[in-house]
Amino acid sequence: MTKFSSDEVTGWLNQMQDQLQSLAVADDPFFMIGIRTGGVDVGRHLHTALGLQEPLGELNISFYRDDFSTVGLHPVVGPSQVPVSVEGRHIVLVDDVLSTGRTVRAAMNEIFDFGRPSRITLAVLVQRTGHELPIRADIIGHSVDIPDNEQVSLHAQSMTVSVGHKVK
Amino acid sequence: MRRSDPQFNQFHKLHHFLSIDGLDKATLTHILDTAEGFTSVNDKSIKNVPLLRGKTVANLFFENSTRTRTAFELAAKRLSADILNIDLVSSSTKKGESLLDTLRVLESLQSDMFVVRHSDSGAADFIARHVAPTINVVNGGDGQHAHPTQAMLDMFTIRRHKGAFENLTVVIIGDIKHSRVARSGIAALVTLGAKEIRVVGPQTLMPADVESLGVRVYRDIDKALIDADVVMGLRLQNERMTSATIPSTGEFFKTYGLTPERMRLAKPDAIVMHPGPTNRGVEIEASVADGEQSVILQQVTYGIAVRMAVMSIIMGHGEEVREAEMSQA
Numbered sequence: 001m002t003k004f005s006s007d008e009v010t011g012w013l014n015q016m017q018d019q020l021q022s023l024a025v026a027d028d029p030f031f032m033i034g035i036r037t038g039g040v041d042v043g044r045h046l047h048t049a050l051g052l053q054e055p056l057g058e059l060n061i062s063f064y065r066d067d068f069s070t071v072g073l074h075p076v077v078g079p080s081q082v083p084v085s086v087e088g089r090h091i092v093l094v095d096d097v098l099s100t101g102r103t104v105r106a107a108m109n110e111i112f113d114f115g116r117p118s119r120i121t122l123a124v125l126v127q128r129t130g131h132e133l134p135i136r137a138d139i140i141g142h143s144v145d146i147p148d149n150e151q152v153s154l155h156a157q158s159m160t161v162s163v164g165h166k167v168k
Numbered sequence: 169m170r171r172s173d174p175q176f177n178q179f180h181k182l183h184h185f186l187s188i189d190g191l192d193k194a195t196l197t198h199i200l201d202t203a204e205g206f207t208s209v210n211d212k213s214i215k216n217v218p219l220l221r222g223k224t225v226a227n228l229f230f231e232n233s234t235r236t237r238t239a240f241e242l243a244a245k246r247l248s249a250d251i252l253n254i255d256l257v258s259s260s261t262k263k264g265e266s267l268l269d270t271l272r273v274l275e276s277l278q279s280d281m282f283v284v285r286h287s288d289s290g291a292a293d294f295i296a297r298h299v300a301p302t303i304n305v306v307n308g309g310d311g312q313h314a315h316p317t318q319a320m321l322d323m324f325t326i327r328r329h330k331g332a333f334e335n336l337t338v339v340i341i342g343d344i345k346h347s348r349v350a351r352s353g354i355a356a357l358v359t360l361g362a363k364e365i366r367v368v369g370p371q372t373l374m375p376a377d378v379e380s381l382g383v384r385v386y387r388d389i390d391k392a393l394i395d396a397d398v399v400m401g402l403r404l405q406n407e408r409m410t411s412a413t414i415p416s417t418g419e420f421f422k423t424y425g426l427t428p429e430r431m432r433l434a435k436p437d438a439i440v441m442h443p444g445p446t447n448r449g450v451e452i453e454a455s456v457a458d459g460e461q462s463v464i465l466q467q468v469t470y471g472i473a474v475r476m477a478v479m480s481i482i483m484g485h486g487e488e489v490r491e492a493e494m495s496q497a
Contacts, residue, residue: 060205063217063480072181072484076201079208087213113214 001164004142009125009159012141013042016123017049019139020092023121024050030090030121033057035107036077038096041156042125046094057082064106080110087115096154098124101135126152126161174296184296184305185478187314188355196359200324202477203470209246219480220249226279228270228295229308230256230286235444236308239468240283240317243475252279267291268298275300281483282306289313304482306475312346317478318443319352321471323360325463326398328470329439333357337364339392339434340383341424342402342451343373349443350402351381358382368392369424372413389424396434401426401442401452417450426452431461439463 023030031054034043040058047056060080062073093107104122111117123139128146144152144163151166173190177183182195209215225244227237237253244251256270274282281304284292289311296305309315323333330336338357344350344367357365358381367378368386378385386392393399404420414420426440440452440462448454457464 060208062205063219068219068480068484073202073480076198076205079205080211081208082211109218113212113216115213 001162003163004161006159009141009161012125013045013049016125016139016141017046020046020050020123023092023139025090028090029053030092031057031084031086032092032094033059033082033107033111034094035059035061035103038125038154038156039094041154041159042096043094045159046123054084057084059107059110061103061106061110064110066102066106082114085115086111086117088118090119090121091117092121092123094123096125097152098122098127098135098137098140099130099152101131101133104135105133125154128152174293177301181484182482184292184307185316185482186292186296186305186307188316188319188352188359189314191359193359193361196320196323196356199320199474199477199481200327202481203320203324203473206246206473206476207470209473209476216246216248218248220244220247220483223247223249223280223483224252224278225249225281225283225479226252226254226274226277227308228254228256228274228282228284230284230291231309232257233285233309236285236318239471240306240308240475243472243479246472247476247479249281249479252277267294271295271298275303280304281479283308285309287311304479306478306482309348312348312351314352315348315443316352317471317475318349319356320478321467321474322349322353322400322441322443323356324470324474325441325467326439329463329466330397333360333362336362336397337366337395338362338398338400339366339368339396340400340402341367341389341392341426342369343404344369344378344402345373345375346405347402353400354381354383366392366396370414370420389430390433393430393433396438399426399431399434399438399440401440401446403443403445404447404450417447421450424451425449426456428453428455428459431456431459437461441467444468 032043032047032052034040034056036058043056058081060077091111095103122137124137125141126144127137127140128144130148146163149166150163153162175182175184175186175190209217227240229237241251283306284295285308290313291310292305292307299305307314307316340350354365365383366386367383368389438461440456442452442464446452446457448457
């Protein structure tokens with residue numbers, strides 16, 4: 001079990017913030033959307049640090065997952081809240097951990113049901129090995145190389161990250 | 169209890185949705201919480217989610233109901249399912265044999281889910297016991313027995329507008345005896361822990377054993393309405409009554425009608441509900457039905473999200489059952 005302290009995680013967030021800052025264009029501001037729940041936790045920190053004017057969008061991807069017929073509905077995390085139109089906008093999609101890529105695929109499918117963005121940038125706190133789809137993050141806080149039976153977890157309260165064996 | 173209830177499959181997952189009886193508080197709450205997730209579907213440009221894409225839902229309506237049928241149709245479509253509307257009202261089916269024949273034909277049309285509405289109590293249960301194991305059945309109202317999706321959308325409405333059930337006094341007015349809406353609603357309120365449930369109506373329209381359901385009977389509507397948080401009207405159902413059990417609709421309105429004066433006895437922030445269609449001037453005055461405290465139209469909207477929740481919950485475990493079927497084949 002590896003633990004990353006809140007100082008280390010803050011360091012990653014600062015790095016992400018810098019990269020996002022250089023992305024910002026005055027006449028075409030990006031609209032940030034976090035994927036519930038970890039992506040919203042990360043998104044809130046970035047949203048505040050960047051002083052974004054529009055509210056943070058929050059996506060519940062439960063209904064877009066690809067494993068419905070095998071495992072049924074995942075725990076409910078409340079309705080999606082996308083208070084700003086995505087039509088023609090540059091979207092920054094935020095998640096805590098990128099592993100297989102299926103969550104991001106589901107999120108993108110959902111975003112496109114809201115409208116047609118001009119561009120989507122993917123920002124993740126941690127990118128780990130285990131890609132199953134051709135999806136990569138544009139902005140990464142930290143990368144880890146771990147075996148399949150281990151998982152990365154963000155602890156939102158303390159803003160620490162742990163890497164340990166998968167819990168069944 | 170849970171194990172033998174026909175609504176649960178061999179993996180103890182909810183597989184059919186037939187009645188509120190047999191479902192615990194956690195299950196009902198899960199349905200309400202899931203429905204919350206579906207309330208934002210309307211905010212999107214594409215007003216659906218892909219959950220039931222490629223699945224076929226068949227509306228088996230042996231009894232007329234444009235309202236309920238349309239609601240289920242819309243819920244299925246919002247889940248991206250294909251829908252078959254099968255009108256069985258014109259074909260007179262004798263209980264038992266013909267029903268099974270109809271079922272076999274429909275199964276060969278490869279439907280994944282049946283929504284059943286029937287004038288016989290127990291019809292949905294009967295169908296659930298006779299379909300192939302992978303098919304899910306939703307009770308859209310059977311005789312005078314149950315209307316569980318209506319109960320759930322009523323509970324969703326109450327929770328959304330009034331909060332926790334433990335604090336609430338709910339009053340149900342009208343033809344309780346013939347109302348499957350009332351029966352399912354009372355069962356849900358009891359399971360969810362409502363503080364107090366009051367029923368009021370003419371004695372001829374009140375079941376003899378109603379207090380055993382966990383409610384208090386009132387003869388006087390004015391007394392029943394004091395400090396009520398939720399006031400639920402019921403449609404006076406002419407087609408259900410085989411004998412003249414009320415003197416006239418005018419008399420009914422005079423004694424039991426929901427008027428603005430009577431509503432002043434309830435709490436000022438009380439909500440007024442009705443499953444629809446409302447008989448203005450019979451069980452409710454137009455100004456109350458259309459007034460500020462009325463959430464009747466919202467009930468209809470919430471009904472979509474609630475039915476989406478029910479359908480997705482029961483359909484979400486198909487693979488386990490299919491695999492079990494295949495390994496036994």
